[in-house]
Amino acid sequence: MGELKLVGKSLLRIDGPDKTTGKAKYTADRKLPGMLVGGILRSPHPHAKILNINTEKAEKLLGVKAIISGSDTRGVKHGFVETPRYPPDQNILADDVVRHVGEEIVAVAATNYKVLNDALNLIEVTYEVLPAVFDVAEAMHPDCKVQIHPNHPKVKDDFCNIAGKTETQWGDIEEGFKQADLICVDRFESHLRTHGYLEPQTAIADYGGDGTLHMWISSMGHFVKRKKLASTLGMPEGSIQIHKAYVGGAFGGKIDLFSHEYCAAALSIKTGRPVKFVATREEIFTAYRHGQPLISEIKTGVKKDGTIVAQQLRMINNAGAYKGSGVVVIFLAWGFVMLPYRVKNFKYEGYSIFTNNPPRAPLRGHGAPQVRFALESHMDIIAEKLKMDPIALRLKNARIPGEELPNGDNVHNCGLQACIQKAVSKTDFSKRRHCFPNTEKISAHRPIKHGIGLGVSSYFGGSLIYPNSSSAIVKMNDDGSVDLLTGAIELGQGSETVLCQIVGEELQLELEDIRIISSDTATTPQDIGAWISGMTYVTGNAVREAAGGVREKILQVAAEQLNERVENLKLENKSVLVAADPAQRISYRDVFNASIANSRGDTIIGKGHWRTMRDEPFHPSLATTKGRWSENYAFSVQVAEVAVDTETGEIKLLKATTVHDCGFPINPQLVKGQIDGQVSLALGHAFMEDVMMKNGYTLNPTWLDYRMPLIHNVADSKEVDVITESYQVGRSFRTKEVGEGLVSAILAAIANAIYDATGLRMYTTPFSPEKVLKGLKLLDENKGLR
Amino acid sequence: MQAKIQTSQILNLPEFDYQTPASKKDAVGLLFSSGGDAIISAGGTDLIPNMKNGTIKPKALISLSRLSPEKESITADGALRLDALSTLSDIAESPLIKLKVPTLANAAFHVGGQQIRNRATLGGNLCQDTRCLYLNQSHGFQFVDACYKRGGDCCYPYPAEKRVCRSVFMSDTAPVLISLGAQLVILSNSGEKGVDINDFYTGDGLKPLKLGSAEMISAILIPPESQKMQCHFVKATPRGGLEFAMVSVAIALKIDGPDKKCGKARIAVGSINTSPLRAFKAEQEIVGHNLNEAIAAEVARKVADEVKALPHHGYSKGYLKQLVEVHTKRSLTAMIYPKEPLTHETSD
Ligand SMILES: Cc1cc2nc3c(=O)[nH]c(=O)nc-3n(C[C@H](O)[C@H](O)[C@H](O)COP(=O)(O)OP(=O)(O)OC[C@H]3O[C@@H](n4cnc5c(N)ncnc54)[C@H](O)[C@@H]3O)c2cc1C
Helix, strand or coil, X not given: CCCCCCCCCCXXXXXXXXXXXXXXXXXXXXXXXXXXXXXXXXXXXXXEEEEEEECHHHHHCCCEEEEEEHHHCCXXXXXCCCCCCCCCCECCCCCCEECCCCCEEEXXXXXXXXXXXXXXXXXXXXXXXXXXXXXXXXXXXXCCCCCCCCCCCCCCXXXXXXXXXXXXXXXXXXXXXXXXXXXXXXXXXXXXXXXXXXXXXXXXXXXXXXXXXXXXXXCCCHHHHHHXXXXXXXXXXXXXXXXXXXXXXXXXCCCCCCHHHHHHHHHHHHHCCXXXXXXXXXXXXXXXXXXXXXXXXXXXXXXXXCCEEXXXXXXXXXXXXXXXXXXXXXXHHHHHHHCCECCCEEEEEEEEEECCCCCECCCCCCCHHHHHHHHHHHHHHHHHHHCCCHHHHHHHHECCCCCECCCCCEXXXXXXXXXXXXXXXXXXXXXXXXXXXXXXXXXXXXXXXXEEEEEEEEEECCCCCCCCCEEEEEEECCCCCEEEEECCCCCCCCHHHHHHHHHHHHHCCCHHHEEEEECCCCCCCCCCCCCCCCHHHHHHHHHHHHHHHHXXXXXXXXXXXXXXXXXXXXEECCEEEECCEEEEEEEHHHHHHHHHHHCCCCCCEEEEEECCCCCCCCCCCCCCCCCCCCCCEEEEEXXXXXXXXXXXXXXXEEEEEEEEEEECCCCHHHHHHHHHHHHHHHHHHHHCCCCCEECCEECCCCCCCCCCCCHHHCCEEEEEEEECCCCXXXXXXXXXXXXXXXXXHHHXXXXXXXXXXXXXXXXXXXXXXXXXXXHHHHHHHHCCCC | CEEEECCCCCCCCCCXXXXXXXXXXXXXXXXXXXXXXXXXXXXXXXXXXXXXXXCCCCCEEEECCCCCCCCCEECCCCCEEEECCCEHHHHHHCHHHHHHCHHHHHHHHCCCCHHHHHHCEHXXXXXXXXXXXXXXXXXXXXXXXXXXXXXXXXXXXXXXXXXXXXXXXXXXXXXXXXXXXXXXXXXXXXXXXXXXXXHCECCCCCCCECCCCCCEEEEEEECHHHHCCEEEEEEECCCCCCCXXXXXXXXXXXXXXXXXXXXXXXXXXXXXXXXXEECHHHHHHHCCCECCXXXXXXXXXXXXXXXCCCCXXXXXHHHHHHHXXXXXXHHHHHHHCCCCCCCCCCCC
């Protein structure tokens, strides 16, 4: 194949100019004539019975246009997961019980915020406060007196408040442990973080006279939103049009259906006027979704040579008041455990437990950072106990190309072994480990210790979940330029740029010749959305097929016109020419006209579809992990270099090195952007971000007190791409995941680097200065130094 | 238990009257005639969020937005005179301030972010309200019952306490001005008076300032001898920017001769209690000594023992104490051995 023209190049983002000049329109920027503003009355209690709701006074207020409460909805529930095992469990607006602070009770539409605020203040709700439980250990304890929901009917364990369970095993776990020379048991815990998207949660609904419900929503996938709106509103999908708007970040926090989206629609239907909801930052911090705190209990048996012979795990997730994605994260946690290393005998149990906290959502990595932090710390602990090089231990067990996974998936051209080796050589890892503490940069009044650590991770790229498929259309214009119609949503990741690069490559067009029309449920085909880590792979291949369809037609028409065989033609500069005789050529414009004249009016339209694991009916079982999960796994190794101030406990991530098997980078600069973004996300996770909660209330619901890294906190981030795949025009390609998996190994690497620097093993996140200092003091005391 | 609660969470400013006097004199006149219902708005960067959160409910704002601050100057008796209306950006960038009292410029530079500093004034910084995680939010559906500070009858962090508020005073410039022995020029209808900044803070979280409802700070004077002292300021924060301090330490020392004998010392610690704290006893201990690293460590320990930290914003008392000690030690060491680069960041 010849050289690639657009794919594989770091072309500038096509949405860049709009965003940097402030022209990009987000949902909140939109104003429609006669638009009302909406707001939600929320529960002030973590657990309470609603005895009465009185909206009379509010209704009489001038400027209040509509008020709805639970009884005005159709009572159709929704949930992150909606399967027979895990049916939806959330009300749009509360029925008779509220189960977390901030739960939605009444929604109001008014002419302005002043009236809205007054109306919300005039609504009287009478509660009977119920006892509540927040801590996961208390909630699951068999004697727990608080029942938030009945236990899951299919889970028979003697625990309380079980939202769901994932259970799987292979080999013979007991026999495995018998073969082990060393058995190592550890427990890790990760804390509550939030997404920190800049654009607030927002929605506009306009139920105009045309019988269509028009909506603008800050979302991660318009088709899945539309599906849930349709089922809760009782409207056919086709009557709901979600329009394109730029999205200012999501990081997993905008997938679910949210009450304000339904309420915007219902209130617009009721009033006949457009209604806009914009959540305050405090509402987002206190009443929307956060990530998933996980407890990981691990027991591993190894041979003297490092071979893992048995591994048993129990993961516990504090799900909050509804299932949310809690019942998914306990499935995913299994996956993130089993991907990188071979384990012959294995047993896994994951529990998701209800508590009276707000429900949780995926947060970039969806369990992987928590799991890999635990597992990679555990690997270093094992290596030390075996007196073995931690790299050798990992190489011994790391997957090799072509290996089949226990669930029947295949790792194909897995680059993990290469990643480990390159990471080690790139950072001079083995030489620098263990040699920092007493050498570099120690001064009497600045006792800074340096350390280096490494972690391994793997992530899936696309799975089967509604709508299970992406389609795309490419249509040609008279002048030979094309329009790409795709449901893919641009939320900052660069999807529009990447998809246009693919079209450009297939048709040998410049980016200027491609217009993208995206994420509009009425004018673009179905798309999987930007939340299953498969957009470049799944939507990308659909787009490639659609563009390929156009290419084939162009070639066919040109072949007829030039009286040449298709194999002898090539595309160049919006023309088709005879490869051996470039003077013989025909422009796309002439091809277009010839097609209309000679091919029964065909205006040259290509369409494509892609479905991952096309022969699998469903996603794998969340209960048993049976069934295929993905056909496309990325692998990564990350190395962290840290400096620990042993007097203040402050830690700085000096350098992060990412070596990853991303398949083939369609746009290397965008891949780098993802890496850097994930490294700084992990840095926030490691050192400063912490949603502080007490009894279901959020103590730091502001940007001032929930600290995300600032630009000067961001670490030097370097990367090496391990290329295991290639891109060829006209052939399907296998790009691998780069948007979520790289938050994980780096977190583990930081923990291992802290240990290397100081001897302090971190079993819980965050690695806050106070915690680190406490740990260091304890170490000193145990050494008898103080 | 039954409870009836009305809630909302949309951040609206309540209604208020708004006046823009043409002089400070007119401003205090308006304060006086309002009979305590009006409040000054300088940059508004502390006031407006507090009004949105409902922690302050003034009937009228006397905005100083039409007044331009006088330029900083040296008075006849050698004091450095700063207008209370100077913005923190002005203070941070002023060549005269950088030359005479660099720690003040440094402290001003470490307040909030650039946009905040462009509006925030020095007077407002000294008069800002105390802070607490429970207080600094909108109370839409969380912590809706008003606490003592909000005029109610409870305390969330200390439920057993009666009518005591342990919210923390977090100004960055206050400890520095204390270390510099600053005088505040207080203006009221009856004219100007001087107040030692040491006497300006009450230590009562409910009413942290000794300032009458018809008074304002007009200017700040820094005496000539302080301008000759060696100074140091450190603001310890978790991420090094756009945030309030965990702990701040401001030190001024007179260090004489090759023996580095300490002739005078002022040590102030901010952000750990209801007012900035001064370590009077530790100051006494250091004066008369030839300074060295061992003394620095010893004095630091004494400072940490002397100033009492309240746990705040999730930091424990013990950790805050440790931070006071470490940062005092590092500051003193940096002052005693000034050849080593002076550092005011919290980490490398
Ligand atoms: C995001 C953010 C970050 C911040 N970070 C910091 C920080 O790191 N460090 C810090 O110290 N502060 C910080 N602040 C608080 C605040 O911005 C500063 O303290 C600022 O200096 C206040 O000045 P101002 O002029 O805006 O005061 P205003 O808000 O106008 O007034 C504050 C109070 O002082 C009174 N007042 C104002 N001027 C006078 C006067 N001349 N005489 C008497 N009373 C007066 C007002 O009546 C009011 O009660 C932050 C604020 C925000 C919003």
